[in-house]
Amino acid sequence: xxxxxxxxxxxxxxxxxxxxxxxxxxxxxxxxxxxxxxxxxxxxxxxxxxxxxxxxxxxxxxxxxxxxxxxxxxxxxxxxxxxxxxxxxxxxxxxxxxxxxxxxxxxxxxxxxxxxxxxxxxxxxxxxxxxxxxxxxxxxxxxxxxxxxxxxxxxxxxxxxxxxxxxxxxxxxxxxxxxxxxxxxxxxxxxxxxxxxxxxxxxxxxxxxxxxxxxxxxxxxxxxxxxxxxxxxxxxxxxxxxxxxxxxxxxxxxxxxxxxxxxxxxxxxxxxxxxxxxxxxxxxxxxxxxxxxxxxxxxxxxxxxxxxxxxxxxxxxxxxxxxxxxxxxxxxxxxxxxxxxxxxxxxxxxxxxxxxxxxxxxxxxxxxxxxxxxxxxxxxxxxxxxxxxxxxxxxxxxxxxxxxxxxxxxxxxxxxxxxxxxxxxxxxxxxxxxxxxxxx
Amino acid sequence: xxxxxxxxxxxxxxxxxxxxxxxxxxxxxxxxxxxxxxxxxxxxxxxxxxxxxxxxxxxxxxxxxxxxxxxxxxxxxxxxxxxxxxxxxxxxxxxxxxxxxxxxxxxxxxxxxxxxxxxxxxxxxxxxxxxxxxxxxxxxxxxxxxxxxxxxxxxxxxxxxxxxxxxxxxxxxxxxxxxxxxxxxxxxxxxxxxxxxxxxxxxxxxxxxxxxxxxxxxxxxxxxxxxxxxxxxxxxxxxxxxxxxxxxxxxxxxxxxxxxxxxxxxxxxxxxxxxxxxxxxxxxxxxxxxxxxxxxxxxxxxxxxxxxxxxxxxxxxxxxxxxxxxxxxxxxxxxxxxxxxxxxxxxxxxxxxxxxxxxxxxxxxxxxxxxxxxxxxxxxxxxxxxxxxxxxxxxxxxxxxxxxxxxxxxxxxxxxxxxxxxxxxxxxxxxxxxxxxxxx
Numbered sequence: 001x002x003x004x005x006x007x008x009x010x011x012x013x014x015x016x017x018x019x020x021x022x023x024x025x026x027x028x029x030x031x032x033x034x035x036x037x038x039x040x041x042x043x044x045x046x047x048x049x050x051x052x053x054x055x056x057x058x059x060x061x062x063x064x065x066x067x068x069x070x071x072x073x074x075x076x077x078x079x080x081x082x083x084x085x086x087x088x089x090x091x092x093x094x095x096x097x098x099x100x101x102x103x104x105x106x107x108x109x110x111x112x113x114x115x116x117x118x119x120x121x122x123x124x125x126x127x128x129x130x131x132x133x134x135x136x137x138x139x140x141x142x143x144x145x146x147x148x149x150x151x152x153x154x155x156x157x158x159x160x161x162x163x164x165x166x167x168x169x170x171x172x173x174x175x176x177x178x179x180x181x182x183x184x185x186x187x188x189x190x191x192x193x194x195x196x197x198x199x200x201x202x203x204x205x206x207x208x209x210x211x212x213x214x215x216x217x218x219x220x221x222x223x224x225x226x227x228x229x230x231x232x233x234x235x236x237x238x239x240x241x242x243x244x245x246x247x248x249x250x251x252x253x254x255x256x257x258x259x260x261x262x263x264x265x266x267x268x269x270x271x272x273x274x275x276x277x278x279x280x281x282x283x284x285x286x287x288x289x290x291x292x293x294x295x296x297x298x299x300x301x302x303x304x305x306x307x308x309x310x311x312x313x314x315x316x317x318x319x320x321x322x323x324x325x326x327x328x329x330x331x332x333x334x335x336x337x338x339x340x341x342x343x344x345x346x347x348x349x350x351x352x353x354x355x356x357x358x359x360x361x362x363x364x365x366x367x368x369x370x371x372x373x374x375x376x377x378x379x380x381x382x383x384x385x386x387x388x389x390x391x392x393x394x395x396x397x398x399x400x401x402x403x404x405x406x407x408x409x410x411x412x413x414x415x416x417x418x419x420x421x422x423x424x425x426x427x428x429x430x431x432x433x434x435x436x437x438x439x440x
Numbered sequence: 441x442x443x444x445x446x447x448x449x450x451x452x453x454x455x456x457x458x459x460x461x462x463x464x465x466x467x468x469x470x471x472x473x474x475x476x477x478x479x480x481x482x483x484x485x486x487x488x489x490x491x492x493x494x495x496x497x498x499x500x501x502x503x504x505x506x507x508x509x510x511x512x513x514x515x516x517x518x519x520x521x522x523x524x525x526x527x528x529x530x531x532x533x534x535x536x537x538x539x540x541x542x543x544x545x546x547x548x549x550x551x552x553x554x555x556x557x558x559x560x561x562x563x564x565x566x567x568x569x570x571x572x573x574x575x576x577x578x579x580x581x582x583x584x585x586x587x588x589x590x591x592x593x594x595x596x597x598x599x600x601x602x603x604x605x606x607x608x609x610x611x612x613x614x615x616x617x618x619x620x621x622x623x624x625x626x627x628x629x630x631x632x633x634x635x636x637x638x639x640x641x642x643x644x645x646x647x648x649x650x651x652x653x654x655x656x657x658x659x660x661x662x663x664x665x666x667x668x669x670x671x672x673x674x675x676x677x678x679x680x681x682x683x684x685x686x687x688x689x690x691x692x693x694x695x696x697x698x699x700x701x702x703x704x705x706x707x708x709x710x711x712x713x714x715x716x717x718x719x720x721x722x723x724x725x726x727x728x729x730x731x732x733x734x735x736x737x738x739x740x741x742x743x744x745x746x747x748x749x750x751x752x753x754x755x756x757x758x759x760x761x762x763x764x765x766x767x768x769x770x771x772x773x774x775x776x777x778x779x780x781x782x783x784x785x786x787x788x789x790x791x792x793x794x795x796x797x798x799x800x801x802x803x804x805x806x807x808x809x810x811x812x813x814x815x816x817x818x819x820x821x822x823x824x825x826x827x828x829x830x831x832x833x834x835x836x837x838x839x840x841x842x843x844x845x846x847x848x849x850x851x852x853x854x855x856x857x858x859x860x861x862x863x864x865x866x867x868x869x870x871x872x873x874x875x876x877x878x879x880x
Contacts, residue, residue: 022546022547022548022723022771022855022856023483023534023546023547023548023855023856024548025480025481025483025484026480027548028476028479028480028483028548028551029476029477029480031548031551031552032476032479032480032548032551032552032555033473033476034552035552035555035556035559036468036469036472036473036476036555037469038556038559039468039472039555039556039559039560040465040466040468040469040472041465042559042560043463043465043468043559044465053570053571053572055571055572057567057571058575059571059575060571060572060575060576060579061575061578061579064579066582066586066597067583067586068583068584068586068587068760068761068764068765069760069761069764069765070764070765070766071764071766071767072761072762072763072764072767073761073762073764075549075552075762077761078758078761078762082556085572086572086576086754087572088572089570089571089572089573089575089576090560090562090570090571090572090573091562091563091568091569091570091571093561093562093563093570094463094560094561101563101569104561104563106462106463106561107462107463108461108462108463108464108467108468108471108472109515111468111471111472111558111559112471112472112474112475112515114554114558115472115475115476115479115555115558116475116478116479116522118551118554118555118558118725119475119478119479119482119483119551120479120482120530120534121533121534121544121546121725121726122530122531122533123531123533123541123544123726127497128531129531129541130493130529130530130531130533131493131495131497131499131500131529131530131531132493132495132500132525132526132527132528132529132530133529133530135498135499135500135501135529136500136526136529138501139500139501139504142506143507143508144508146506146507146508147508157506166606170610173653177652177653180655189632189633189655190630190633192629192632192633192655193629193630193632212617213613213617213653213654214653214654214655215620215629215632215654215655283462285558285561286561286563286750287750310726310727314526318518320508320509321508321509321512321513321517321518322512322513322515322518323512324508324509324510324511324512324513325508325509325510326510326511327511327512331462415462415463416462416463
């Protein structure tokens with residue numbers, strides 16, 4: 001290489017503004033070590049915070065300035081504000097006393113994977129953008145496919161394949177669009193108003209959103225009080241009418257890596273697509289939703305990732321290797337075992353009833369409807385129970401309504417949860433049942 | 441609290457499978473420090489790697505096993521594989537010698553923000569899920585709005601608001617759906633086939649994808665050789681016909697935090713929505729795309745985030761506070777200054793021409809069409825130039841085609857780039873021009 005050829009080049013020292021240490025490796029090292037310690041300490045002390053945030057609407061606006069600073073603030077100042085201003089507004093999904101929604105399962109392995117993913121900032125929006133991103137996605141999707149014993153038609157090593165999406169919404173939307181276009185190719189776009197998406201009455205609101213985006217109507221089909229539809233029977237009917245069948249195994253689907261749960265996927269060879277979210281039960285942190293499709297076409301990546309695609313499969317790869325299949329199966333079984341323990345505790349109390357039999361690591365229960373009280377009164381008592389339990393800050397549960405019945409949901413799955421936490425949670429619930437009953 | 445009431449509770453020691461150290465704080469601390477050091481060292485040594493990956497299709501599949509391990513592998517083994525198997529498949533967007541696509545701008549501040557975002561695993565899918573996530577998003581969207589001098593109609597403190605999306609695709613899709621539904625409410629769904637989205641011929645492929653998903657046709661409208669359409673004029677015409685106007689300021693929009701670039705947003709008070717991506721030029725790492733909309737409705741969050749919403753605004757908040765507005769303005773100006781330097785160097789060589797005048801930090805140039813040679817021959821020479829330049833591994837450029845003319849793109853914006861890198865890149869290009877010219 002020669003030396004610069006022109007004499008009008010600005011000397012580097014004139015570009016002072018570039019020297020902010022944006023990415024000085026030693027500066028980054030020091031600060032990132034502090035951030036890691038912050039998170040490790042957060043996990044160590046997580047039980048000292050109320051599980052559900054007790055913040056009131058607008059709390060943060062009042063604590064932060066209305067405009068950004070004109071000059072830099074120190075790292076330590078910002079970190080202190082995270083502790084004082086943000087943490088009180090966080091509901092601690094990772095607390096061992098969190099039993100709400102669905103599990104937010106995480107692990108050191110996935111945390112490491114995410115640090116590396118962020119650090120590389122690699123962009124797999126197409127193969128050439130970073131071959132490792134696209135190819136690692138193919139490897140982990142097939143690995144997970146092997147663990148689930150998926151047919152070859154779903155595998156890259158067969159005639160299908162898949163994508164690691166960020167969310168179920170994204171996965172579902174991309175599936176509905178492909179399914180819609182397959183039908184519209186046959187019936188013409190002027191008939192778009194006739195499209196219908198069938199789902200069980202247990203279907204996640206995600207579907208309704210995705211259908212709205214893609215312009216299709218939704219009808220509730222099967223009415224079911226269990227969270228698992230019979231794949232084989234539905235697929236056989238759907239195949240007759242050329243209906244695209246998607247199986248959303250968001251949470252429970254993860255359990256199918258265990259032979260004893262695999263029967264839930266019987267008939268999977270008759271469906272068109274499958275999704276499940278390792279962020280829900282395979283220790284991956286949000287956002288990690290895997291979606292397989294048979295007869296993969298070139299569009300899969302494009303629809304999924306848009307203009308940027310992070311190195312998302314890295315997390316799942318770290319988890320699968322750090323645990324191995326056997327330990328991941330045991331992890332699922334351990335959570336289920338704890339749910340069984342909780343169900344037994346509920347059954348031991350005559351004032352409560354199990355509304356939906358325990359499945360996977362979920363238990364749905366409520367205060368019984370007592371003679372002489374109507375159902376809306378029972379509902380109000382159960383609402384009161386949930387509020388009281390959550391306002392202690394010692395545990396966090398959520399609720400659902402199925403077939404008109406309001407019930408409390410207890411999901412085991414936060415990574416730090418051990419059996420002692422389940423027993424403590426039961427004690428809190430029992431205590432609150434006592435206070436409510438004593439108010440009669 | 442009382443003690444456990446039942447005697448059938450399984451003793452905790454029988455749940456061995458739970459004790460994998462999934463999230464043991466000290467285990468996490470040790471490993472995460474190693475991961476941070478790995479990334480700090482990666483940044484320190486990033487210039488030792490070829491900028492563009494030299495991997496061949498399928499390279500990774502051949503290096504990794506076809507099935508996941510049944511038992512755990514050690515952290516050090518996996519990290520070694522990242523170094524040996526993954527890094528060769530990465531195109532180093534963060535290399536100071538990367539001048540391709542649009543800038544992948546990052547910073548220690550955003551890296552820290554992302555470590556915390558991951559660590560908390562907070563989920564703002566609705567306010568109650570974690571108030572801090574929703575409220576911090578409102579704060580940073582308004583802060584950035586202040587920096588861009590947006591009208592009150594775009595601000596939460598006014599009558600609008602916004603969302604930190606992951607990608608432009610997501611932002612655009614949510615906008616197109618809202619715009620579509622506004623029109624369909626008036627004309628009826630049976631007319632969906634009549635919907636048209638107008639965009640300039642410079643429009644990103646993202647739009648075409650989003651339109652396909654929402655079922656609308658695309659027409660190219662204005663033909664422009666500059667990347668900036670006149671917002672005010674277009675909005676005035678569109679307002680007459682009740683057309684939804686969206687301004688996508690993906691990359692250049694970031695520059696509007698500088699008073700000298702703000703005129704590009706003149707007329708913004710006449711449009712319906714605006715998006716820009718701080719991950720492109722405001723040091724945020726992918727994925728961070730801000731989208732504002734006037735007359736915000738309750739759906740905004742729902743359509744955006746789906747079933748999970750990470751604590752994404754945290755990164756932008758860390759960046760805005762760590763730099764302050766003045767330094768962020770200087771950062772933009774410094775990149776532009778380096779692009780001007782590069783343009784001067786190109787102009788100093790009579791064999792080359794600037795095809796599109798330098799705008800922001802982008803320079804588009806090519807080998808001139810020489811007398812006696814047709815345009816397709818010129819194109820093949822320029823393709824050869826790009827291939828040769830990239831195959832050195834010393835720099836990475838991409839190309840574009842505007843109005844039928846193939847040209848090379850040189851974008852300054854990788855965080856580590858200093859003027860010396862721009863001059864070195866020019867030397868590599870000149871060297872390759874020499875070899876091509878000498879082959880005549």
